[in-house]
Amino acid sequence: MRVSREKAAENRRRIVEAAARLFRDDGFDGVGVDAIMKEARLTHGGFYGHFASKDALMAEAMAHALDRSTAWQERLGSLSELVAGYLSDRHRADRANGCAVAALGADVARQSPALRKTLTAGVRQQIGRIVSLLRRGTPAARRRRAIATYAGMVGALTLARAVDDPALAREILAAARDAFGKETS
Numbered sequence: 001m002r003v004s005r006e007k008a009a010e011n012r013r014r015i016v017e018a019a020a021r022l023f024r025d026d027g028f029d030g031v032g033v034d035a036i037m038k039e040a041r042l043t044h045g046g047f048y049g050h051f052a053s054k055d056a057l058m059a060e061a062m063a064h065a066l067d068r069s070t071a072w073q074e075r076l077g078s079l080s081e082l083v084a085g086y087l088s089d090r091h092r093a094d095r096a097n098g099c100a101v102a103a104l105g106a107d108v109a110r111q112s113p114a115l116r117k118t119l120t121a122g123v124r125q126q127i128g129r130i131v132s133l134l135r136r137g138t139p140a141a142r143r144r145r146a147i148a149t150y151a152g153m154v155g156a157l158t159l160a161r162a163v164d165d166p167a168l169a170r171e172i173l174a175a176a177r178d179a180f181g182k183e184t185s
Contacts (some may be wrong), residue, residue: 003026012050020059020068024103025096028058028111040178059114065100066122068127079149081183085127086153087173093161101126118175138185149180156180 003011018039022037023029033054037044051057076082085091091098101123108119130146137145156176 006164008050011040011046013040015042015047015057017049018062019057020065020100021096022089023061024065024098024100028104028107029058033057049087050056055115058111059118060103062100062108062115062118062122066118066125069099069122070125073126078116079130079183080134082130082178087156087160087177087180089173092157092169092173095161098155099157102154102161105154105158108135120154123150130148134183152180164181 002090011055015036019036022036022039033047034044037047047057051060070084073082076085086099095103101119105119108115126152127143127146130149131139131142132143133138134142136142153176156172160172163169
């Protein structure tokens with residue numbers, strides 16, 4: 001039975017959203033097409049009607065996750081708000097709905113050029129957003145600060161998620177919030 005274009009688009013959206021969550025939670029190699037389709041409440045057989053391969057879905061799911069991060073950031077008006085929200089216990093605990101770069105960055109380095117290109121575009125966008133929140137310094141200095149801030153935030157979140165000591169995880173996040181959450185002269 002053929003589905004309408006609207007229903008096909010809705011099914012594709014469900015697949016992408018499910019994949020974005022599952023990939024961030026379990027990694028690219030930790031999730032198969034079967035699990036993604038089950039999460040999307042669709043049959044496995046329909047996958048290839050939407051995507052040529054799992055790699056193609058990985059790139060689209062990464063773009064979707066990065067777009068969600070951008071949408072969240074655009075609601076924030078200051079660097080301190082961005083850093084506080086990103087380096088929060090809530091974000092640390094919610095890997096499936098959090099930053100795709102922190103959850104999957106190391107995995108992306110071993111993936112297809114298309115996926116790496118998607119991540120690169122997202123990183124550029126995130127850096128640009130941080131630059132827009134910085135008010136002091138030359139454009140070159142603001143860009144360097146934005147890159148350092150973003151790299152530090154991603155690293156701190158990754159480290160806080162990796163340790164098995166909740167107190168140490170909170171300490172890592174607090175130290176990084178203090179280091180990156182204030183604009184310096």
